[in-house]
Amino acid sequence: MKTMKISLIILLAGGILVMSSCKDDFLNQDPQTSLSSEQLFSSLDNVQPFLNGLYFKWRSTRVNRKGFFLMLGTDESQQGEYQVRTEADQGGLDKYDGFYSSENKPIAQLWNIRWPVVVQASEALYHLRALLESADSKDTAEIKSYIGQAAFYRAAVMFELATNWGGLPVPEVKGANITLSGRKPVAEIYRMIEDDFTTAIRFLGKTAPDPRIATQWAAKALMGKMYMSAPVESGFRDFQKARVLFQDIVTNGGFSLAARFSDLWDPLKSPGKEPIYTFYFNNVWPDTNEAQWYCGSRATSSVPTNAIGGYDLLLPTEYCRNDVSMGGLWEPGDLRKEESIRYNFVNGNIFPSVYAGFGEDQLLPHIKKYEDFRINGIQSFYESGKNMYYVRYADILLSLAECMNETGDTPGAVAVVNDKIRARAWGGSLPADKKWPASMSPDEFRQNILDERMRELCFEGWRRFDLLRTGQFVPLISARNRWAKASALIAEKHTRYPIPIVEINSNPNLSPSDQNYGY
Numbered sequence: 001m002k003t004m005k006i007s008l009i010i011l012l013a014g015g016i017l018v019m020s021s022c023k024d025d026f027l028n029q030d031p032q033t034s035l036s037s038e039q040l041f042s043s044l045d046n047v048q049p050f051l052n053g054l055y056f057k058w059r060s061t062r063v064n065r066k067g068f069f070l071m072l073g074t075d076e077s078q079q080g081e082y083q084v085r086t087e088a089d090q091g092g093l094d095k096y097d098g099f100y101s102s103e104n105k106p107i108a109q110l111w112n113i114r115w116p117v118v119v120q121a122s123e124a125l126y127h128l129r130a131l132l133e134s135a136d137s138k139d140t141a142e143i144k145s146y147i148g149q150a151a152f153y154r155a156a157v158m159f160e161l162a163t164n165w166g167g168l169p170v171p172e173v174k175g176a177n178i179t180l181s182g183r184k185p186v187a188e189i190y191r192m193i194e195d196d197f198t199t200a201i202r203f204l205g206k207t208a209p210d211p212r213i214a215t216q217w218a219a220k221a222l223m224g225k226m227y228m229s230a231p232v233e234s235g236f237r238d239f240q241k242a243r244v245l246f247q248d249i250v251t252n253g254g255f256s257l258a259a260r261f262s263d264l265w266d267p268l269k270s271p272g273k274e275p276i277y278t279f280y281f282n283n284v285w286p287d288t289n290e291a292q293w294y295c296g297s298r299a300t301s302s303v304p305t306n307a308i309g310g311y312d313l314l315l316p317t318e319y320c321r322n323d324v325s326m327g328g329l330w331e332p333g334d335l336r337k338e339e340s341i342r343y344n345f346v347n348g349n350i351f352p353s354v355y356a357g358f359g360e361d362q363l364l365p366h367i368k369k370y371e372d373f374r375i376n377g378i379q380s381f382y383e384s385g386k387n388m389y390y391v392r393y394a395d396i397l398l399s400l401a402e403c404m405n406e407t408g409d410t411p412g413a414v415a416v417v418n419d420k421i422r423a424r425a426w427g428g429s430l431p432a433d434k435k436w437p438a439s440m441s442p443d444e445f446r447q448n449i450l451d452e453r454m455r456e457l458c459f460e461g462w463r464r465f466d467l468l469r470t471g472q473f474v475p476l477i478s479a480r481n482r483w484a485k486a487s488a489l490i491a492e493k494h495t496r497y498p499i500p501i502v503e504i505n506s507n508p509n510l511s512p513s514d515q516n517y518g519y
Helices: 008-020 044-062 065-071 081-086 088-095 105-112 115-133 137-165 186-203 216-229 239-252 261-265 291-295 336-340 393-406 410-425 442-457 463-470 473-480 482-487 501-506
Strands: 171-174 177-180 275-279 388-392
Touching (some): 088 105, 115 171, 137 216, 216 239, 216 393, 216 463, 336 442, 393 410, 393 442, 463 473
8 A cells, every 4th residue: 555645525424424324223324526625524423433344344344245255264164176176366265275376356455455444443543642632621532532433443353364374564744745664573563453453442432332342352362362362572462461351341241141041142132231242234225235145055055035045155163063982072962062063954945956067065964053034035145234242251261261271270171162152052951970070181272172162152253263273273274274285285384364465566665574473
């Protein structure tokens, strides 16, 4: 990205347009026609629409095909046969072959769709901090709340980028001009992320006027995840700090698990107090996410209004779909299995029919979490639009337990998993033979918690993150992902994506020597 002068009206109007389509309108005002950055931030009335636009830009990373690219190539999920055979660049995300390169288009898309959030959040912080210095006392609280939102967006998305690319360029704002610097070291990036989360925690409320606006609990959740996953060489990995943040959420956040795991995946039921941060969708464009289109089975797609139809982009791996007795993940009686994965492809009086030449995996188990039965028999499965959880309370409990184990309290960690997560998975009463023993060693806990996180959080976007931070990326993917196992090409260099060549060529502050190792 070269020096640029941002056209803020695009973001402002876009935020208003999309928000106004939601049932519970975020905004109720008309878009401006043209605003410079100075004009926009000269009136506080313009700021929330601008920040709403950042929310939608971030939400767009979870929409349609690109919303699943980060989930490809793990030990949890992999592409369908036809997808791998016909999309070389996309197939490279599972095969880890020569297409997993700086010219890979899906990788470039993952990079490109996140940077507008980072850049424009940086611009907001630049102007809002200047406003705060000269603000009347009556405006101070409002400006601080806006700073908290902008800091949260920048920290969250920078965290995603740093997790997958390592060191990054950073936006440098001077008036209306923004440049991306050269690549900064990992330690500097994580310092920036920590500072932004600290600001967000300080200025965001414990509750928000709209669920799309982050609370301090969401910031604490992601900051805790940052501490437990930061590369050791960054100096920011700290399980004790993460534990304190997660314990604060548990003790003071007012969250609780939904009574039934199934309630989380029924859009007609309330998930209760389990969601901490959510991307909200519905069945009316432009608020659909099209998730089912990519997760469903082609063998059930002949009827467009069949809610379980789709086109096999993302399927569970053999390990993720199979029972323990078959060398897989699932234990007898775990209710999460049938809520997460579809094994039966009959929907009412609609029976599946395999399409010849489109892969032999059309009737293998598929992802179920994104099936949207509000549209069954009424709308195309392309118009699926269930909400997508970014962070939920179950994740925080599992993360807390992991931090307890890493800080010397393995029995306490076992109790959290047994009494909360696994108890719900067995309908509220965990059988004695399914309880993890309090005598479990720290190493045994580390192995078991990775499986438990897959059972609870599969297909919600955290598996790559978990494999990277635990050092299990190469060994588990090479053993469990069909395509990676067949190609036998996955290597340590693949733990970081290559910086897209178009970015290196267009940013005058980057050079080929800034590329990640091995590309």
